[in-house]
Amino acid sequence: xTFRGFLTRLCAVAxxxxxxxxxxxxxEPGIAPMIPPxxxxxxxxxxxxxxxxxxxxxxxxxxxKLYDNNGHYNGQKAxxxxxxxxxxxxxxxxxxxxxxxxxxxxxxxxxxxKRTTTAVGRLGSWHTSGFGNPKIQPLDLAWNLGDGFNVSAxxxxxLPIGNWSAGSAINLGGKFWTVEPSVxxxxxxxxxxxxxxxxxxxxxxxxxxxxxxGDQVFANATVTKxxxxxxxGPVGYYQKQVTADSNTGGRATFGGAIFKEPEQLALGxxxxxxxxxxxxxxxxxxxxxxxxxxxxxKFWLNANYxx
Numbered sequence: 001x002t003f004r005g006f007l008t009r010l011c012a013v014a015x016x017x018x019x020x021x022x023x024x025x026x027x028e029p030g031i032a033p034m035i036p037p038x039x040x041x042x043x044x045x046x047x048x049x050x051x052x053x054x055x056x057x058x059x060x061x062x063x064x065k066l067y068d069n070n071g072h073y074n075g076q077k078a079x080x081x082x083x084x085x086x087x088x089x090x091x092x093x094x095x096x097x098x099x100x101x102x103x104x105x106x107x108x109x110x111x112x113x114k115r116t117t118t119a120v121g122r123l124g125s126w127h128t129s130g131f132g133n134p135k136i137q138p139l140d141l142a143w144n145l146g147d148g149f150n151v152s153a154x155x156x157x158x159l160p161i162g163n164w165s166a167g168s169a170i171n172l173g174g175k176f177w178t179v180e181p182s183v184x185x186x187x188x189x190x191x192x193x194x195x196x197x198x199x200x201x202x203x204x205x206x207x208x209x210x211x212x213x214g215d216q217v218f219a220n221a222t223v224t225k226x227x228x229x230x231x232x233g234p235v236g237y238y239q240k241q242v243t244a245d246s247n248t249g250g251r252a253t254f255g256g257a258i259f260k261e262p263e264q265l266a267l268g269x270x271x272x273x274x275x276x277x278x279x280x281x282x283x284x285x286x287x288x289x290x291x292x293x294x295x296x297x298k299f300w301l302n303a304n305y306x307x
Contacts, residue, residue, distance in 0.1 A: 036060060036082060038237035040220045042270050042281045042302065045197040046152035046186035048099045048142045051092030053307045058084045064287075064296030069260045071291055075117030078294060081110040098141035098152075107132040107162075109172045126170055130163035133173045135180070148189030155181045166208055176213070177204040191226040193233075210249035214241045214261075224270055231272035235283055238265045262293035279304045 039058060059082070066076035088103040110129035115122070140154030158180065162173015184197040197220045205212040217240055224233030245258040268285030281302040287295035 036062075036298075037218050037239040037264060038220050038235070038266065038285060038298075038300075039084070040197050041222050041235040041237060041283060041285075041300075042224065042231075042272065043195065043222065044150075044186045044188045044193045045184040045195045045220070045222075046142050046150040047144075047188050048090055048101050048140075048152075049306070051090045054088040054090070054304060055307065056086040056088065056302065056304045058082075058086070058300070058302045060298055060300045062294070062296060062298040064294035064298075067290040067293065067295050069292055071289070076113065076115045078111055078113045080112075083108050095141055098143040101140045101142070103137050103140070105135040105137075107134070111170050111172070113170055128163070128168075128170045128172065130172050131161075133158040133160060133162040133178065135159075142184075148187050148192075150186040150188060152184040152186075153182070155179065174203070174206065174213070175208055176206045178202070193222060193224045193226070193231075195222045196220070205246070205248075209253040210247070211253050212246040212248075214243040214245045216241045216262075222270070224272070226272075229274045231270065231281075233270055234267065235270045235285065236265070236267040237285070239263070260292045263289070263291040264293050264295065265289040266298070268298075277305055 060080075062078075062080040062082070064078055064080065065073050066078070068074045084105055084107040086103055086105040088101055090099070090101045093100050108129070108131055110127075112125070112127050114125045117123070135156050135158050137154055137156035140152065142150060142152040144150050156179075158174075158178035160173070160175050160177055164171045164173045164175045178201050180199055180201050182197060182199040184195065187194040199218040199220075201216045201218070203213045203215070217238075219238045221236045221238075222233065224231050224235075240263040241261045247253055247256060247258050250256055264287060266285040266287045268283055270281060270283045272279065272281040274280075281300070281304075283300040283302075284297065285300070286297045289295075
């Protein structure tokens with residue numbers, strides 16, 4: 001397979017995920033995705049680095065507006081500052097013919113939200129900060145297929161211990177478990193990194209309000225070129241909910257309602273540089289499509305260090 005053919009197949013897979021998403025409804029109101037879409041952009045996601053322990057810090061600032069099912073602004077804005085810390089262990093062992101890694105990730109979020117119409121609730125401004133649900137990924141395998149082509153598969157779990165309270169205008173965590181299997185493909189050769197990761201989130205029911213959020217699909221895409229110490233190229237992400245919510249809490253839980261499906265597509269660019277032992281990556285992304293979710297401009301700064 002040529003590099004051009006690989007890119008063509010990569011695009012076809014991404015488009016297929018969007019078509020297959022189908023009709024869905026939204027996750028529990030007031031709760032964002034556990035980890036922001038696009039978090040693995042820029043990485044050769046199906047290639048594990050050399051054995052060791054790695055520390056990754058990801059910081060993002062997102063200035064966004066909430067859009068309705070027709071893509072129209074509905075009177076709510078938010079400024080969101082997030083930071084996640086990830087500790088990755090690569091022991092240098094093989095399992096099922098692939099190299100093994102495991103990691104834990106903890107997100108911290110600060111949100112300022114303002115609502116100027118009653119279309120989505122009462123008027124006012126809110127601010128909150130705290131921890132989201134942490135993620136444990138005990139199984140992640142990567143296989144080298146030769147000639148630059150690689151594939152990976154893994155499964156992670158988000159623990160229901162982030163900041164959540166009934167009736168809160170903003171919740172940073174969810175009081176439910178989320179299981180997240182993922183697959184990835186990467187072409188890594190001659191300075192090129194063409195990667196696509198697909199993640200699928202499925203949630204348990206919130207035991208306090210008896211609301212169950214539908215499943216979501218996420219796709220993170222990267223095509224970059226490294227020359228000397230610099231890396232540049234386009235990045236993007238897509239997310240959509242693909243199964244219906246379920247509300248068995250009666251009128252006490254959101255009036256018995258379930259909500260319309262979120263869908264989001266963002267495109268942007270990446271610049272990275274190796275400085276000593278630390279790899280820095282800066283990105284800017286902007287939504288080109290947002291339905292029943294936020295859309296805006298996001299600035300990212302990632303740093304990766306091997307102990």
